[in-house]
Amino acid sequence: MVHTRERSLLPTEEPLSLLRKDGSPVEDSPLTMPDDDVLLELHRRMVVGRRFDTQATALTKQGRLAVYPSSRGQEACEVGSVLAMRAEDWLFPTYRDSVALVTRGVDPAETLTLLQGGWHLGYDPYEHRVGPQCTPLATNTLHAVGFAHAARLKGEDTAALVLLGDGATSEGDTHEALNFAGVWRAPVVFLVQNNGYAISVPLSKQNAAPTLAHKGVGYGVPSVLVDGNDVAAVYAVVREALESGGPTLVEALTYRIEAHTNADDATRYRTSDEVAAWLDRDPVDRIEAYLTSRGLLDPARRSAVAAEAEEFAASVRDKMNVDRTYDPAALFEHVYATPTRHLREQAAALAEELA
Amino acid sequence: MVHTRERSLLPTEEPLSLLRKDGSPVEDSPLTMPDDDVLLELHRRMVVGRRFDTQATALTKQGRLAVYPSSRGQEACEVGSVLAMRAEDWLFPTYRDSVALVTRGVDPAETLTLLQGGWHLGYDPYEHRVGPQCTPLATNTLHAVGFAHAARLKGEDTAALVLLGDGATSEGDTHEALNFAGVWRAPVVFLVQNNGYAISVPLSKQNAAPTLAHKGVGYGVPSVLVDGNDVAAVYAVVREALESGGPTLVEALTYRIEAHTNADDATRYRTSDEVAAWLDRDPVDRIEAYLTSRGLLDPARRSAVAAEAEEFAASVRDKMNVDRTYDPAALFEHVYATPTRHLREQAAALAEELA
């Protein structure tokens, strides 16, 4: 739909969608509705993901996490895009994308290692094909492009999906990444989760283009604007983009319901009316309404999913409530492949100090 | 012409122009042909500018300049844009824009100070409202945006014109500058002199968009594609953009006839046929043909201009052929407003060494 030569370089004026706010299907959508089993899976993972997210926020209150950036309200993006990935594809997430990670199969405790403060990363990137959760904004876009181009050079059919926020689109790295991707025709999908804010800064102070998707035009990168609270649409768009063999910029319009992190005070920069309006566009409710109307989601399945979510949350709680000790020797082990003499000396000094 | 709401965000497919290759006027151009006296002045300055440029290249051969990046072939951009500036506007040039500087009235010897190796800059930026010739690519775009925004804040009607190359558009700073300019609606004109190469790298390896002007779209910055060898068109576009009160991205299609600098070997990356084709599109010939056909440029004026150019070149030669001494004390004087004690000590040590 988006990669045909005939189509305008510009994204559509209205976001592409498959489901309306109330869950009713959009008739004339250029997107293909995912199969029923995919839709059910999307729903299940969104419910579980949201419960995980709520649990993580709760863990900050108990001091079990150093910080947590919630993606509540963005589940259609987090889950829709990750389930659209093929096994061989790679994900390049940010700090906000813990739900995407657990959806990809990363152990929730390993996912939360960074935010718990135990180590900078808890999982093996190669195990689930998930890069480290990236904090310096937009820098992961370049890693994704390099990774995808390398796959191409190696003759592998691997695409990269990189997640970034509306704010991150202002960084120079995003531009360089889109440009390299355009020139190399690298198989990368840039999914901009436009949640309206970069911490406190609203989109209007971030960009003056009609949409962020318009940024693709300057790089010859096909661009799509999608309703980011419509998980079916996100799934369809990202899947097609990943399979296209080239780069795509996707802007997904969504909203972060919680504050930037538990440490943020969102009342300083947005109104509760605005939040309420977005709560009314809830992505989980939407898919639920659709599946229910189609008779695919009966009360039994709904409560099974809810139970699974509770169980998942309970297991996260249990894992995170364990008091752990952290071995200071870890500080020196992986600065270089083989610790240098200086580091061995420093490690020994610390060990002696602690002995 | 370009700032009206109704027009597409996209630049025109064909470059805007006023004069065809052979000097005949384009009838249906949306641009306004400059007044005759302006055209004559454009011509005169291009001839002088080119002669200056040739002289500078010659000075490298005599070891009088450390290096010289010629803008031969790009005179329509160098001269058209600068003459389009109003007295109160500021120019932010690059290393390639010496012709633009002398056109703005900067003393040629002061202009060449950087390239001669005498000092990093020879002129007073405030005297002619010309920023330092900038070497780190694209960095001057941000200076221009900041400068222009400051003028706006101070209530001054000053616009900034920043010059950059096709290669520089790939740098993150260009993107950040366009974005800030878009958000702030800063009165800045980004003039990309697309001369086809960044040293040896052709445009096709630099960007995959249909044109570089397409990059404006992603920032809400109006974009114009112009024939960069048509001085009348460059003048008209830049003048309108400077007066628009907001940002504009202008891509001017042109060609650098000489190698990147005197130290470069252009035969390694381009054919002489390609150069010949562009020689055939010479910007000076074009305006000359037009003015001659209009009866505005008679042989008398033509030779007067040529004589002026020769005289200018001779004066440059004379100034540059003076053997100068360079005071090492200068090294320490302006690192800080008041030299620190360390620097005074170092200056004293050097003075003693040289005594």
Place this chain on the structure above:
Amino acid sequence: MTVSMGRALNQALADALSEDPGVLVFGEDVGPLGGVFRVTDGLTARFGESRVFDTPLAESGIVGTAIGMAMNGLRPVVEMQFDAFAYPAFEQITSHLAKMRNRTRGRVSLPVVIRVPYGGGIGGVEHHCDSSEAYYTHTPGLTVVTPGTPDDAYRLLRDSIASPDPVIFLEPKRRYWAKGELSGAAVPMDRALVRRTGRDVTLIAYGPMVATALETAEAAVEEGWDVEVVDLRSLSPFDDETVCASVRKTGRAVVVHEAAGFGGYGAEVVARVTERCFHHLHAPVLRVTGFDIPYPPPKLEEHHLPNVDRILDAVARLQWDDEVVGGYRA
């Protein structure tokens, strides 16, 4: 008046904005939110959106446009949200901010202040706790200062804004909440201050480590050491006079900082103090610094950061039993 360092900085910004209409404050989230550390709290409301404002999220853009504004006569005070997020601006800082005056033979001044909350000790995750002072202090043309007390926070920030030169203003974020008096006393911006006098050994510290050095000095009393503490305040330029006077007096010195030791700022301090005070030294000048590792995660940072015990340990290694003055051991 007793205030936190954060409030002192806020007050300095407010006073500068009041006194000079050319002063601007901008960066990421410094507007209505007041900055993630609330240092700019209330300034937009008080001075308006055109003087205190949020920018797009782009650090090179922030510094680059600040340069342009300063060229046009304004005095921008910009914030980098955290230490590591100043790195995208490194080119603008190094190639332009630091060099513009020199390049233009003094014709273009860039009175820009870049505020950088730096250092660890607050349980921050990766990239939020770097001590990046050595990158800036090695760059000629930059002035680099860092306050250790609210009083210095106020006056150094006022002085930085008033300075005709670009200033990297490093704010020790773990001390934002520490309280102290605003004295109203002026101290030249480029001078170190002896925070505590002592006879036996000089602790040379700055920013977040000033308080730690003072604690160490108290703890050292028990061990029988009379410790002098010098707070550098200005990292570049360096106040040789004050520091060397102290070291010549005590004959022993330890430099303390959070940053990795290798190639850290402390190396310069050791090198120049040793050059200038060699024959007064009873022992080599030692360093107590962070390890040569990326800043650790919250659960391990306590092991990385210099603390009282580690500094006392270094003091103990200063060859106290070596009674032969300037003794030579093969």
Place this chain on the structure above:
Amino acid sequence: MTVSMGRALNQALADALSEDPGVLVFGEDVGPLGGVFRVTDGLTARFGESRVFDTPLAESGIVGTAIGMAMNGLRPVVEMQFDAFAYPAFEQITSHLAKMRNRTRGRVSLPVVIRVPYGGGIGGVEHHCDSSEAYYTHTPGLTVVTPGTPDDAYRLLRDSIASPDPVIFLEPKRRYWAKGELSGAAVPMDRALVRRTGRDVTLIAYGPMVATALETAEAAVEEGWDVEVVDLRSLSPFDDETVCASVRKTGRAVVVHEAAGFGGYGAEVVARVTERCFHHLHAPVLRVTGFDIPYPPPKLEEHHLPNVDRILDAVARLQWDDEVVGGYRA
């Protein structure tokens, strides 16, 4: 075989490309042009566009994509066209390249080499002559090496490409044309080499200053000094063993580099050598460096760069008449 340093580097790249299909070379103008210094000359023709290629003009992009490629199993060797043009990549280098292994507990290796032509002495204009080593050596996780001879250029580059860690490979551009033998001998990448033995004083140099130090040693013979010259080769890690053995033997040392002295790499050398050899030193370890100024324009650079006379001067200041061993002067 006698070759220039430029050719030695070219050979190293060609050999690495031949032996390991995972090696890639890319950057600005490194393709058909062969780089502005011709170090990559002929490589595209020989190995094809998919292994040796030009990129868009964006240094952060070059390093950032190299990181992604390395994550995917390749070994990128990228070029920054000149020292100062690596600054736009500073964030990618500092926050990712240097930290990825540590962050991932060793699961992700980044065998990336960043070639940076650095230093002055070639009549280059502003931004083309920076000596930026201190920025990299202070960043844990980076290996930083710099050859002083064609022989080292070859083997250090081969070793750098083979290294599992990211390497900042600093090429002293004024020595590109200097010729020397390729010995074929292996020397561990992290070891310094004694280039000339001597009894009286140790000159510690690297990169462009190795040749200058050797010249100084010859000139010093006339003055009656027997000078030892240590070529560091590896700036990080630092070879304490070799350097300290030399300094303990001679009792005197001078560190030489082109970069500004303040906070420069030489400060670390002084600090650690002094710590480790204090009681062997007859005089403080001195530094001969560039001044604390932005790199000068071509017509003035000779005054800035360390030269034989200036190094001899420093040697002369090493308190030779101070016969009291370890003498103490108030």
